[in-house]
Amino acid sequence: MPIFGGSSDSEDERTMHQQTKLFYRQRSIHSIFGGGKVADILLWREPKIAATLVIGVSLLWFLMEVVEYNFITLVCHASMTSMLLFFIWSTASDFLNWERPIIPEVVLDESSFKELATSFHDRFNQILSKLLDLACGRDPPLFFLTTISLYILSIIGTCINFMNLLFIGFVSMQTLPVMYEMYEDDVDRVVSKFMRKMRKLYRKVDSNVLSKIPRGTVRSKKHT
Helix, strand or coil, rough: CCCCCCCCCCHHHHHHCCCCCHHHCCCCCCHHHHCCCHHHHCCCCCCCHHHHHHHHHHHHHHHHHCCCHHHHHHHHHHHHHHHHHHHHHHHHHHHHHCCCCCCCCCCCCHHHHHHHHHHHHHHHHHHHHHHHHHHCCHHHHHHHCCCCHHHHHHHHHHCCCCCHHHHHHHHHHHHHHHHHHHHHHHHHHHHHHHHHHHHHHHHHHHHHHHHHCCCCCCCCCCCC
């Protein structure tokens, strides 16, 4: 008897033309990312902000990994350069009749930080809940796929330092969601075919290997 219940071959035939959404999602990509400004940036609906972030992070990575700047040194030099530019601008404006630099009272909006923290909190809870469901064996094919993916990620982590890994993760977050949104139907079609093949493969392993593993009977404890 198979350890985990699964759909039969006839059920696979009936669902052959049904397209499975990536990660079985029921909502749009924009709503999954929170539907706010963070989602707009990740999906490039705010192109100026998204491009500024990509350029800024890429420049930071270049200075720290290629030029080999120390982080503290980089922050100090950037602060000194900014202060020097503002000082020259303010001083020259009195002699050249330029407009003095306007320093806003609030440089970064508090609501943006709250929205970012809330979005991160929701996504983290969803990922953790999904991992716990997979660990309980509710979707064996996806469980094995996730395990293999984590193992591959651990191998990549031994070959790439933390800074490069963060940079690759950031670039992926800024490119993969918008590319998936552009080619959503094609990606979902490929994922559906792949998941059907994984389920068929798992049923073969389950019926030929896992179901033949002897399991002892569970004895009930006598309560005194």
